[in-house]
Amino acid sequence: MKRTCHALAAVFLCLALAAPAGAGSEEYKGTAKGTNSKSYTVEVAAGQKLAVELKAKSSAVHFNVIPPPASLGDNPAPIYLGESGGRSFAQRLDKPGRYRIDVFLEKADAERGEQASFTLSVSTEP
Numbered sequence: 001m002k003r004t005c006h007a008l009a010a011v012f013l014c015l016a017l018a019a020p021a022g023a024g025s026e027e028y029k030g031t032a033k034g035t036n037s038k039s040y041t042v043e044v045a046a047g048q049k050l051a052v053e054l055k056a057k058s059s060a061v062h063f064n065v066i067p068p069p070a071s072l073g074d075n076p077a078p079i080y081l082g083e084s085g086g087r088s089f090a091q092r093l094d095k096p097g098r099y100r101i102d103v104f105l106e107k108a109d110a111e112r113g114e115q116a117s118f119t120l121s122v123s124t125e126p
Helices: 107-111
Strands: 012-017 024-033 037-044 049-055 061-066 088-092 097-105 115-125
Touching: 024 037, 024 097, 037 115, 049 061, 049 097, 061 115, 097 107, 097 115
Parallel strands: 012 037
Antiparallel strands: 024 115, 037 097, 049 088, 049 115, 061 097
């Protein structure tokens, strides 16, 4: 299940990962460009482990993991910040729902209009 999302303030790509309820994995290749971010979503059941790994030649590419909103209009804080946490994330999650993974460039590189290719691996385990 794939879909493209558009936003007025920033353009981003939004993909829904079609992983089975128990386990699954997807790998995406993309390019982070300027201030645009790429967003990927994955449905996670309570107690499932979510693992994310980012591979890129540029050290300016990072990702954040954002939990599902508690209510409509809610903008939850990330549970993982790639700029300080590194290139991989793995955690068993208590809260079920659709988690968002945002891939982006560091602010200075983004403002210069830089771009960098990346590969994002996302998996879920029971």
